[in-house]
Amino acid sequence: MTQIQFNLNTDVLKEAVMASNIDTVMKASIVLVLNAVMEKERDEYLQAGAYERNSIRRDYRNGYYERDLLLSIGKVTLKVPRTRGGDFSTTVFERYSRCDQAFILSMLEMVVNGVSTRKVKHIVKQLCGESVSKSFVSSLTEMLDPVVSQWASRPLNTKYYPYIFADAMYIKVREHNRVVSKAVYIATAIDEGNHRDVLGLKVAHSESFEAWQSFFQHLQERGLQSPKIVISDAHKGLKAAIAKEFVGTIWQRCLVHFKRNIFTNLPKKEMDEVKFGLKRIFDVAEADEARRFKDEFIDRFGDNPKLERTLRTLEEGFEDAIQFLNEPAKYHPYIRSTNSLERLNQEVRRRERSIRIFPNTQSAFRMIGAILIDYTEEQERKKILFKK
Secondary structure, eight states: OOOOOOOOOHHHHHHHSOOOOOOGGGHHHHHHHHHHHHHHHHHHHHTSOTTOOOSSOOOOEEEEEEEEEEETTEEEEEEEEEESSSOOOOSHHHHHHHSOHHHHHHHHHHHHTTOOHHHHHHHHHHHHSSOOOHHHHHHHHHHHHHHHHHHHTOOOTTSOOSEEEEEEEEEEEEETTEEEEEEEEEEEEEOTTSOEEEEEEEEESSOOHHHHHHHHHHHHHTTOOOOSEEEEOOOHHHHHHHHHHSTTOEEEEOHHHHHHHHHHTSOSSSOHHHHHHHHHHHSOSSHHHHHHHHHHHHHHHTTOGGGHHHHHHHHHHHHHHSGGGGSOGGGHHHHSSSHHHHHHHHHHHHHHHTTSSBSSHHHHHHHHHHHHHHHHHHHHHHHHHHHO
């Protein structure tokens, strides 16, 4: 059996390890990983797996005892394996006392976030001096799946969310020996205290009415009540699913996307007055004021043939883009667009670039879920600071 040797070359490791930002939310995941490492160490010491009978085994299992380990992110409690003879001793605690914990946490973060087993094996080799089997790395990731799955299925009936944001992004996944695009659905929300939460995520084959409907139904099954407003882009399937699943809910078209669509149709030259007039329409605090400025804009520029497409886009999407103005003014900066959700998507994309192609759908769900959990914990900390 291979004995894991712990030799740390920090110069090599710094080049091999991804940037780390594990937070307290990852404690449970780290406990699972370290417990699995100690279990493997005991198997190697005994020279026999669980329930395995052979002639060369050295001793027998004798349960576990609990021991605390202080990490840079806080204290965790581990289940340390025992043997009947009492001679087995794990090296996990010794490792943490002799090396920089941040590097080890980086390796664990990669496991949590679904990095390919090949990359994780490379980092483990840098950390431990010996390679571990692909099946062992895979078993660690499988143990971590329940952490994300439990979070993604948690009840949503503990509070009311009047404003929900929905968006989808595309990732690359290896499936049946092919690389395919898949849609990642993410929904966030603002509660009545103006604090943000992530409601859930879903990985599907494509962005469609059926997929959005299934996603919203899943949120409702977890206890989500119909919101006052759903903020999103103008994807037809998404709009149809909102109307179907949230009867009576208002759809707010993302104002940033809408304005971009309007300005895209403008001619390139001599449009300063037109641009000023368009910006004035939406730089208001009340819906009636926006309508008045829009009517003035059409009266002034309506006969300009160069603005035909711009005016048509403005007329068709105007009312859907100003629904947020009917809500209390304190919410206006937050519910006028999907910018907050897009920033979260950008964080997912930043992490996803290091992987490029996910080995499978579950790996994608695991990594994105871990990022969203971390975001949720960050919002909770902000909430506590706000109360103080």
